[in-house]
Amino acid sequence: MPTIERTFKATNSSCAVLIPLINIRCQPCMLFTQRALLLRNYRGAVCFPGGKLKPDENPEQGALRESYEEIGLDTSKVDIWGKLNPVYNADLKCHVTPVVGMLRNVNLNNLKAQFSEVRTIFVVTVNELCSKKVYAKFKKGSIFRLLHQMIK
Template sequence: MVEKNAVPWHPRLAAAESDMSVLVPLLEMNSKPSVLFTKRSIHLKSHRGEVCFPGGRMEKEESVEEAALRETHEEIGVEPKSVEVWGRLKPVLTRTLTNTVVPVVGCIDKEVLKPDSVQTLFSVSLDELCQTARYTHFSSKSVDYILPVFFSKEFTVHSHNQEEFLPSEFRIWGLSAIMLHQLLCIMAAEKYKDTLKLPFY
C-alpha cells in the first residue's frame, strides 16, 4: 500500500525554486507501491520516445506544485484535485546544465487514469525498479558522469497510443532516472540503499 508516511519530510524533499517542474506520480497497483511514467511520442521534435514524468515550464506567479499539477492535467488528464502532493525532491540539472527541474512527489488513484489518453502511460512497482537499477555513462562538455538507468519488463499499461510502438521492456534514464533514484533512496531505502551511490543525490 502507498502510504504518505513512507515519504517523510526529508531534506531532499525541500528544493530551491526553479522555472520547471514535473510530477512524480505514485499509485498502488496489485497491492504494490508503484510509479507512473509517460512515454513521449516518437513524432515529437525533442526527447522523442523517451520515458519521463509529466511536467514543464512554470507560468508567471505559479508555484512549483501548481505548475506540475497543471502540466499533468494537460498531458495525461489527471485533475489537480485528484493528486495528493507529498513534497519535493532535490532539483535536477537539465542536459544543458543551465537550468534545474524540481520533481514534485504526489499520490494518485489508478481510477483517475484515462485509458483513452493520447500518451502511453505505464506503471512499475518500486520492487521492480530496485531490482533493475544499473549504471550508464554520460558525457557532456568534456565531463563524464555515471548516472542511474532502470529497465523494466514487468509493468502495467494504463493507456497506449495505437500509433506508437509498445516495447517489451522500458528503459528509464536521464533526468527521470535521477529523480527516480532520489525517490527510491527515500521510499525504498532498505532495498535500494546499496544498489547505487551517486554524489549529490
C-alpha cells in the same frame, strides 16, 4: 532548530515534473509516460509528466497543471507529499523540480494521453524498480535504470 524553506520562483528556465505514486492491488507503483515520437526533444523517452512553469506558478502548481494537460489526471485526486531540490538539465537549460504526489482513487483507464506530447502511460511496481535484473552497469561504473524495457 529552525528550518529554512527554499523558494523557487518561476523563470523561463523553470520546470517541474510530478512523480506520481499509486497503489495498485496493494502494490506500491510509480506512473510514467513515454514522450511522443514527434517531439523535438527527448522523443520516445520515458519520463514523468511535467514541463515549463508559467510565470505565476510554483513547482507544485506547474506539475499538477502539466499532468492534467498531458495525461488528463484529475489533480483533486493527488496528495502532494513534497518536492525535491531542483536539478539542472543542461540540454534544456532548465531547472527541473521533482514534485512527489500520491494518487488517490485514480482509475488508470480514465487517463488519456495527449498524443501530441505523450505516446503511452504505464505503471511500474516499486519491486520491479528495485530489482537488480533491470539495471545495467556502464563503463564509467554508473548504474542506470533501463525503464524503456518495461514499456509494453
